[in-house]
Amino acid sequence: MSFDKELDTRGMNCPLPILKTKKALADMASGQVLKVVSTDAGSVKDMAAFANQTGNTLVSSSEEKGEYVFMMKKK
């Protein structure tokens, strides 16, 4: 899947992946997609909760070799 911006939060722990995601989205235009890579297992539920509460769309959420990849589409 294509994306417009990538955010690397590897090694960061709660709540940094969410805070950095929020910041990264602030510089993007509506409809653009942000790819977030995280190693925080808690971010799986948290990214979904972030999307639910902010109106951004979590297009996909997947895990590969202990890394979590999220595609977040800006509202």
Place this chain on the structure above:
Amino acid sequence: MKKMGIIATKGTLDMAYPPLILASTAAALGWDVQVFCTFYGLELLRKNMDGIRVSPLANPAMPMPVPMPVFVQALPGMEAMASMMMKQKIKSKGVASLSELREMCIEADVKFVACQMTVDLFEFDKNEFIGGVDFVGAASFMEFAGEADVCLFI
């Protein structure tokens, strides 16, 4: 817009985290957040947060690298050592520092207010605190808290 009010009353390294984590996260979710700092919670407002420590004394749940009797924990320098070790752990696990979290709170418009009564009680100098802090009483906080969706005492 949802609102959260937090009353921060503790000034140790472990207890300074929950208000800042919840405040920064709620703000990132678009919540309007106010943190009322009173008693030792005023430590959250100091310009320099490096002095915030954790004590293993009276804190039996704190994981220690080796079992340590209470009288050893009370020895001079033990608190400083425990604090240093916890800060190293925090860094190595990718957990944000207190000042980093507070910076993110401020950027996201979290409002910090200080309890004027405890500032007077402990004879703190307002210049020791970060800017943008209002010095208020309980009634001001209740005005915000009365409209809040979530209110926490930490």
